[in-house]
Amino acid sequence: MLKKSEYLKSDKILKPPLNINLPYFAYGLFKPDQLAYNKIKNLTKKYHPGKIYAEIYLKDGIVLLKPKTCKSLINGELYYFEEDMKNLAYDNIRAFEPKKFYKWQEIKVIINGNLVKANTLIGKDFKNCKLLKNPNFQSEDPFFKEALCEIESIIKEDNINQEKLEWINTRNFQHIFRLQMAYSLLWTCIKRFAFIKYPLTDDLSNQYKLIAKEPVFKENLLKTVKTERKIYSSDYLNENILNKNSPEESLNYYYTLRNYGVHRETISEDYIIIKTGLQELLKIFKEIVENSKKENINEK
Template structure:
């Protein structure tokens, strides 16, 4: 029975990899294998693409369908393929995928085939499956909702309703961030995913660009102190996450919180927006 265990690498790691989801160039997880890539070619295969939990999976065509799946045939550097496949396999779940070999023209390739595809999946609209993580609602519409909250520069805390909206925006932003890091890293512990994000170069650079002061926050759970410092990304992500936990578990609503929460929302929004822009940059 499918479960939440990560995949084991495919049997033949010398074969190229056909990527149609998060490991495609200019998608969320491509940077994790980029250093191992020798070359890649855009390809189209006669397989149906389905969506489950917001991520794509493919299944064999029934012969009557004209739907195709667009992706990239990726060749790894000599001596790097085992490590690349290890990264890919550790990121994906057995409940979603299984490794299979398919023919693409005259070439064989490894591909992540959908596991139990009829369970909780829906079809793609149109006649081709072309996944683009940039269209994920948490990276598009959710970001727009948060941006609208921030764009009202004349808005100040005038009622508990306004403050709740600010809290809701902060929690929504963190929902988007946690989706990003879980898709990209899939570490056993969520704090490890946050640490990975903090160590991305774009996060470090954006932190220094958007934060120009030090602030402290205390955890509502154990009163531990967390300090925001532009030069320390791991401390910064822990600071922003502590505010998220305080909002979710304590719901504290005091005048003194409004400035800290709005400033943190603005900073973290701009940082995460830079991360997304860098991830989906096709230049």
């Protein structure tokens, strides 16, 4: 298990910029209306909207900046970090942005007609890149929109077939496997959310557990879960309890449900367990995503 301190010293991530006393110019996921802003907002003393002369490219879904002396102005935010938080702020940024795509560069940011020197991340390689016609980054991650819509469509399809009694109490495993696939996709979305929003933890593999500390998770758990339930993990046979009064226990229950074993003898019961868990967790996670979109905007 790789610890936070070991990860920051490894060659897997970017080194800090040469001068951490300079402010940081963000043009992508660290802007205040994006999820990753949460990694630096408590370390920030102030920030200002600014512009730089550059172009924005897209490569493998990654947004890359290419400074140029041209008419193309890119909007962004210039962050000034608290004096004793500069190291931590830049650690959070460099641990998040892939070393393969980015490198540090000092640039001049236009603030109210004045030029301010700052650090930013620019692209390392623009081969096979696409120049964005709308250069100002505004993004809604497909894992927090289209993927959740696809999960909803699978549930709706299942509801229709359930009403028609086409596969309830049958030996056909297709319906339950589709629900399990939807559940796996939901956890892909949840883990991506945790990676983007939360700063590094000492145990990087358990970063998703911070979701249990979200007030909106606790609130919607109480609203959504009707009864206490138990399942057992297939590896260690540990008991996992869904208890709406315990967010940590409940998140662990939902996480264990990803690998829930289905049996021919109990297919009807297994179907209910998986579908109920999927519906509950999808509803709760959608509320978390919507709340996270609003919280930084309202704060600003």
